[in-house]
Amino acid sequence: MTSLWQRIKNQKPWAKVLEIQAIFLMMVGAALAVGGKVSVDHTNTLEFCVSCHEMKDNNYAEYSHTIHAKNRTGVKAICSDCHVPHEFIDTMIRKARASNDVLQHMLGTIDTKEKFEARRLEMAKKVWLRMKQTDSKECRNCHDVKAMDPEMQGKTAQTQHKKLLNGSRTCIDCHYGIAHKEPEGGVEPQDVLDEATHKQPG
Template sequence: MKQNKTFPRFFAIFLLLLAILFIIIIYTFYNAKGISYFSDASEACNNCHVMNEVYDDYLKGPHAQKVKGEPRATCNDCHLPHNFISKWIAKAESGVGHAYAFTFKLNDLPPNLNATQKSKEMIQNNCMSCHTDMASHAINATMKKGANEPLRCVSCHVGVGHKQGM
């Protein structure tokens, strides 16, 4: 009986392509400083050149001021949920989305990144969480005349974290 050599060849080609894909993923992860994204350091958010201006704004703002050697708030403190599991889910979603955009949609990227509706809600919740003592005594001007949605903290406190992106 003659052996079918098609299956072993197909399997070998599949393994070779899988190995090449794995090498490309490892190279990209290394080149993009992927390990840094597992930290809470704001410097990791500046790995991409499109974030230079936003990161510079952050460094000039009050949240980057150091208290006992640590910034008052990191990018993650404002842009991600504080609950452990929710934080890592949001971080993974954001990371995959950014990786996809910077890999396959590089020519379509806007000059300044803007927060999504989901991000705006996280940021608002985090403002309220960290500044409850002040926010609870603020006048509740939740609606501008003729507006369709409530005011957010950044409606008045523009540029507290950074100037672009809201």
């Protein structure tokens, strides 16, 4: 550090200013990078996800009784495992879009059980469609179809999982009620997913 300061002192005034500015900008950049990483990691924790009562009293209450929360092996998936992409750029995009959740919290859009149920289908559709578009990438971070043992599955599961291998089906096509209650209102999740498939180009 001393030699760096000596080098700066021996330079011309304009060069000193530029070098000091460059060092300052690098330090700011490093601080932002570290701060950003800490923030992303914190917002991916279960504690953060259930810090607002909308999630704690509805989504988390349902999830806590499912196999993703408690099972014989003790392996669990938390909110961010299923709802936040693992790749950096996709994570940043998802976090930016999630800022709308903060806005809706402040507006009280789903701050009661009744309001939540009234909008459950709308919210579920968004998640179903996103997972359809990503080929259920979040599921595949933990579940590897090639590593499955068909002999330990029922006949229907064997048939459907073969479709995963050839690309004609994706996880969310069948497992849309795996962690949360299905919405009421006469709309079948599969109809929503099939409609999304027809809208996709190609």
